[in-house]
Amino acid sequence: MQRNISTRLLHAFVALAELKHFTRAAERCHTSQSALSVMIKKLEGMLGTTLFERDTRKVTLTPEGELFAEAATALIAEIEAAFDDMSEYVALRRGRVSIAALPSLAANGLPSVIVEYKHLYPGVKVSLHDALSDQCLALLRQGKADLALTAPGPDVQEFEARTLCSDPFYVVCPKEHALAGKKTVRVADLAGHEVIHLAKSSSVRQHVEILLREVQVVHSGFEVEHLATVAGLVKQGLGISIVPELTLFQFRQLGLVAIPLQSSKLVRPILVVRRKDRSLSVASQAMLKLIEKRLGQTAIPRKYKNF
Known part of the structure; x- marks a missing residue:
């Protein structure tokens, strides 16, 4: 059976379980004592049992309340950890990005981009696969690469691709x-x-x-x-x-x-390729933006006239 238990109810329960006092628990939850009482009654109704023994002098947990307190505390910790982790990924303090690229780009061009990226986002792990065109697309297809820098071919049509440079x-x-x-x-x-x-x-x-x-x-x-x-x-x-x-x-x-x-x-056009059916992570979006900035059509200097 699906239960719609909000984190607000869990926080209210944990506050009362820890403080054993309605007024102090209500202050911690930034609500009124009557509103806190309503939330506890609602939670007890959803669980089908009494969680607290109440009298004029004290509030104590029932045996069922003690069991639920352990579960509620663990749930809140997991939820907060999930939000903290996601904040780290969104802020590019954590994450990963994988690139598949033609050997010429993997050896000449991409390394300097990766150095700059790791300087900007040191907590993000970057991996690089140097491979021929078909292998680059295979890595993309298998989910082993988020982005591919490759040359045109018949298999590119199944992906989202645009010209990076010529x-x-x-x-x-x-x-x-x-x-x-x-x-x-x-x-x-x-x-x-x-x-x-x-x-x-x-x-x-x-x-x-x-x-x-x-x-x-x-x-x-x-x-x-x-x-x-x-x-x-x-x-x-x-x-x-x-x-x-x-x-x-x-x-x-x-x-x-x-x-x-x-x-x-x-x-030879060089394409930047990604899957059509998968959104890029924040880390991959940042890498794509930097690749386009540093290796895009107007960014590559034509300096190899002779040796």
Whole structure:
């Protein structure tokens, strides 16, 4: 049977149980003695038993009242703890947020955002999953990530997604390469050059294949999973590669040249993605706001013209 017992009734009962005096209990509850008496009678009626023995000189708990006092005190403590906990989460003194992101963003861009976020909200736990596009969406689908920063794909349609920024592509090559002296590279300039590819499962490869439909290049025979491997192969003169701007930090230390690629078709959108059927927590909302502020379209400086 459903009972509508308010916390006001519980507080009135506990006050009288502790003070054993109607006047003092009414003062603690900021009410009148008559109103307190009415509340106690209402509670006794709901429970179907007498909770207090009353006479002209004292108020004492009945055996049933003593049992209920333990339960009522515990209930009030739990309710107050729940409100205190929720206040901590709402004020961002506690909480957690999980992000899934493409490896390029997870290594270059997001770390500085996370540092700033943890400085603002040190009590909130942040976790980061670096994964390819399909894996980012899988983590979001499974509830293991609150937000995903990923590239477009057919599975994105089941989520709420919007463009965070656009990631233009560059040609990377050794300093001695024929293309190294150019300020920009046209698609036609790639003809006849050996190209080192990322794996077909990567969003980079999917975008590059669209570009290479327009030009005849030589497949180097290398299709690798990691950008560090691409950089090493390019360094040894085994081919050139076409990579997004956000990945260029991988090539910086090897003395390679990065040249902007002229192509309106070859820009990789970076999306911020969330589930349609789940609201973001306060902690996740704050993270999303900071990500958009620091990594949004107008926030990313274009500074990698060359090394």
